[in-house]
Amino acid sequence: MSKKIAGFLLLLLGAAVCYPIFFLFTGSLMGTGELQNHLGEALSLGEQPMSWSLLPLTPTLRHYVQLLLDSPEFFHMFWNSAALTAGILAGQLLAGVPAAWGFARYAFPFKKLLFTLYILLMMMPFQVTMLSSYLVLSEMQLTDTLPAVILPGAFSTFPVFIMYRFFCGIPQALMDAARIDGAGERDIFLHLGIPLGSSGIVSAVILGFLESWNLIEQPLTFLKSKKLWPLSLYLPNISPERAGISFAASVVTLLPALLVFLCGQDYLEQGIVAAAVKE
Missing domain, CATH: 1.10.3720.10 (MetI-like)
Incomplete structure (x- = not known):
């Protein structure tokens, strides 16, 4: 049982470490409007609390095209x-x-x-x-x-x-x-x-x-x-x-x-x- 608990805790720790990478990747696939809705307060677009979704509602590669x-x-x-x-x-x-x-x-x-x-x-x-x-x-x-x-x-x-x-x-x-x-x-x-x-x-x-x-x-x-x-x-x-x-x-x-x-x-x-x- 102790090994299972240790494995579960390590899995949680690994997920916490990998989450910022997942955060970047999903954010890069979101449209401009969706990002502004999620990050409005951080981007000084209002006082709406910040939020985030695990997957983009409308995935797009537009930002990569603009960047590259x-x-x-x-x-x-x-x-x-x-x-x-x-x-x-x-x-x-x-x-x-x-x-x-x-x-x-x-x-x-x-x-x-x-x-x-x-x-x-x-x-x-x-x-x-x-x-x-x-x-x-x-x-x-x-x-x-x-x-x-x-x-x-x-x-x-x-x-x-x-x-x-x-x-x-x-x-x-x-x-x-x-x-x-x-x-x-x-x-x-x-x-x-x-x-x-x-x-x-x-x-x-x-x-x-x-x-x-x-x-x-x-x-x-x-x-x-x-x-x-x-x-x-x-x-x-x-x-x-x-x-x-x-x-x-x-x-x-x-x-x-x-x-x-x-x-x-x-x-x-x-x-x-x-x-x-x-x-």
């Missing part, structure tokens, strides 16, 4: 998001993988101190480092450019922390055997470390994608020109006439992150478990 065919701004911001995400992930791989390998497999002076500093930087919210990052980027004349968002994200410490855990799990005997066979340190890293630590690398990429795709504070801080804004800053533009398009845009924006999450769910779970292990 009549909203060039949406596509421009979509490609801005794609460029930012790709740049950040590429930087995290180029800088983070060697850094994680070095911390995991080599002994050098002040190693523990530097890794502790990494962890402290990882725990700091963006608001703490915002001013210093802005001053550095301004001095480099990179503000109001995509690299202003890409560079801080590319050198994030969190992917290093995730990959470090996986690299630590590689048996030392394998590395010693490779050295006896004449393999150099570069060959060990490329042909032993990366393949055996691929789960950690993929996990870090997935987590990095989910974070980079939904950036809000960094673009608002470093990008003054709206033509450089990513898609995450398009969504708050909600008005009574564009409520349906906003719902549709939310669904389309959610799809890439949802697909990446579903494809890499197993790796993501491994990364979360690795991050929870204490040093």
Whole structure:
């Protein structure tokens, strides 16, 4: 009986977590009039209490057509998001993988101190480092450019922390055997470390994608020109006439992150478990 109760409670919790996605999807299929009836108070169209129906009365794809065919701004911001995400992930791989390998497999002076500093930087919210990052980027004349968002994200410490855990799990005997066979340190890293630590690398990429795709504070801080804004800053533009398009845009924006999450769910779970292990 206890298992049934636990299963029922987990089912309720899962339904509560999934409801916002269902809310977005059904809202994107409702007509403008139906949305205004449901969200009148939220959209300042009267004092009628907000309500919602599980299924739209008259389903329509009109909002998706307007978004995908009549909203060039949406596509421009979509490609801005794609460029930012790709740049950040590429930087995290180029800088983070060697850094994680070095911390995991080599002994050098002040190693523990530097890794502790990494962890402290990882725990700091963006608001703490915002001013210093802005001053550095301004001095480099990179503000109001995509690299202003890409560079801080590319050198994030969190992917290093995730990959470090996986690299630590590689048996030392394998590395010693490779050295006896004449393999150099570069060959060990490329042909032993990366393949055996691929789960950690993929996990870090997935987590990095989910974070980079939904950036809000960094673009608002470093990008003054709206033509450089990513898609995450398009969504708050909600008005009574564009409520349906906003719902549709939310669904389309959610799809890439949802697909990446579903494809890499197993790796993501491994990364979360690795991050929870204490040093």
